[in-house]
Amino acid sequence: MSDMTPKPNLSPGVQTQGGIGSAPVPVIEHGEHSLHDEHEHHDQHWLWKYVFSQDHKQIGKQFLITGILWAIVGGTLSSLFRLQLGWPEGTMEWLKPVLGGWIQAGKLNPEFYLALVTMHGTIMVFFVLTAGLSGTFSNFLIPLQVGARDMASGFMNMLSYWFFFLSSVIMFSSLFIETGPAAAGWTIYPPLSALPQAIPGSGAGMTLWLVSMVFFIVSQLLGGVNYVTTVINLRTRGMSMSKLPLTIWAFFLTAILGILSFPVLFSAALLLVFDRSFGTSFFLSDIYIAGQALSNQGGSPVLFQHLFWFLGHPEVYIVIMPAMGMVSEVLATNARKPIFGYRAMIGSLIGISMLSFVVWAHHMFVTGMNPFLGSVFMFLTLIIAVPSGVKVFNWLATLWRGNIRFTAAMLFAIGFVSLFISGGLTGIILGNATLDIQMHNTYFVVAHFHLVMGSAAFFGLYAGVYHWFPKMFGRMMDEKLGYIHFWLTFAGVYLVFLPMHYVGIAGFPRRYYAWTGFDAFSQFADMNKFISIAAIIAFLGQFIFLFNFFYSIFRGRRATQNPWNSTTLEWTTPVELGHGNWPGEIPAVYRWPYDYSKPGSESDFIPQNVPYSQTKSSNLPYEQELVD
């Protein structure tokens, strides 16, 4: 980073931004001392600069790289079990060099199949789409977009990453132990997960899973309290809550959800640890294993489900809301239009956040709950369609008659909206208790949540990476490769998950290692093969992204300061970012973040730090009053 003297582009007057238009730039004076501060940071030892860094940008990149590595692992696992599902009679002897003892007589070990599904879910939900998505972008964007030098506590932020790293190491090591990793599903329902005698995966693998998750929760809490505090306390002058970019609103509410829901998972995990290792019976009662009665009495496995889903449901919003925020930002920037219904977008985020805490039992309609209770949760669940609908219509209205620029980020943002609609509609079906009881253990549910939460959040992640890559690494990603990556992924996702709805409605059961013993399902052999081929092609397509990402870090085209002509504060920083973000004074904020194509304005965007006094021609009457 030291090869270039930071040249803040803050000179008075109009500056050429390249591309569509130019924006007036505010006059900001900065003192001499600022460059001296900058200099001091160059003397840091590399260990403190790159490894134990307390700089939010570095921590964000650490989360991103770790998340990418986890995504490769999670995707590989899914390819393995798709091989099994697509070719149940085929031999897997050729995988023996990699999987070793998990291949027996040319077949995948059934216990290992369960472990693959469990670890795929755990890795994707927690390590990729929670830590990799909100960990990356909350860290990277919050201080830059609210106008702060760093997070409220850089030290706690660093701890947050290293607890995540520790948790990752433990979870990863569980893949290599003899009894295999946890295999009771990512929801780890007891008694299956509580009794080591039940399946091999409930032995040491489950212990490592629980220990890893405890560290993961600590990491999330340390990160979350930091994000919230930064948004509340460290906003720059003028950045009122009603001028925050929607990304920040989304990260802010996501962090609040995490602070309130992860401790509940911690409680559940702790009680499960006691049941497994200390002889308590919180979740165990009346169990016979191999003809032997266990002494555990009085426990309730449904209690675990309540505790788990009290986290588990907000967790899916923890996964999707950062993607929603980033997509709003990318759509508005590349449609060159203000986001439609800014306040409604904030209101719907708040609505979704609050509702997310009162719908958890819709995951438990088949536990034999009181039908009246079920209908209450059903009612609350269906209400979520209202704020979700508000968001979808606002995104579509933002695109409507926009001057759309199809950047790679924009394609992924539009893809997100598409997937969110397709997956969300089946959510309305599954939210109905009567329909859910019919579909619960079929691939319909798998298809639903992979579209609305899994793939959509991944698309949000990709949109974010393509859009903010220039700010992260000072270089551009290749657009052409981005297009190929997008179309392979977009087509792949639909080719995988649309047929899954179909086999799901036909009753095809999920979680089964082999379905060849059932005549009713043999007719879906072709369909399963098709899904598997599509899934593996889509997975291989991600390597185009990986190549593009790592190549562009070192060899990409140099980025300009504001390559997308965007309005938010992070684009007022120099291309080469130092610790402290702005070499001079932090810019003040005068307007909302979506002044795109404002009538009367010379340029088609006006950054947030441009005062109304410099934009007389485009001011609305009430804005003009502020300067008169």
Added chain:
Amino acid sequence: MNPSETLSEKEIGLGWHPKRVLLVLLIFSIVMMFAAFTSGYIVRRDEGNWREFDLPASLLINSIIIALSSASMQWAFLSARKDEIVRAKTGLIIALVLGLFFLVGQYFSFGDLVAGNTYFGGADANPSGSFVYVLMGVHAFHLVTGLVFLAVVLRRVLKYQVHSRAMLSIGNATLYWHFLGGLWLYLYLFLLLNH
């Protein structure tokens, strides 16, 4: 630039120091954890197969100790605000020692529970009793973190780094200590009413 558009130096947020906000958020997460435990307790109790247990009388003594400790902490805080550093020091030391007494008392209460045939685990245990140990144990863990916090503040007081214009650390410690005391009183009342 026109004066009517000039802005204040920085957005004031809640008007709290960032460290205070961090602490309050962490307190919320602890609240959620105990909300999960105690609501799980009630849900579990209402499902039946619930063995009643007797709360040891020693818990009442422990509760009084932790309340006194909180009062002493408050005294230390008010004294520091009036720059009466010696009193602040005394108050902190009393709060710390009473906190330690509370922990020891809780340990002896575990013994009383066992003597009353309420077990944490094993063949004779029922979730009712196990819950009591979990609630007391997890609270005790947080109390240890509180004691560490108090010790750090005490060290700052001894170095004369706490006074009427440097109240942040002792203020945060007081808030956390009151929270832990209040949390225990809640748990005690909860167990009294719902055993």
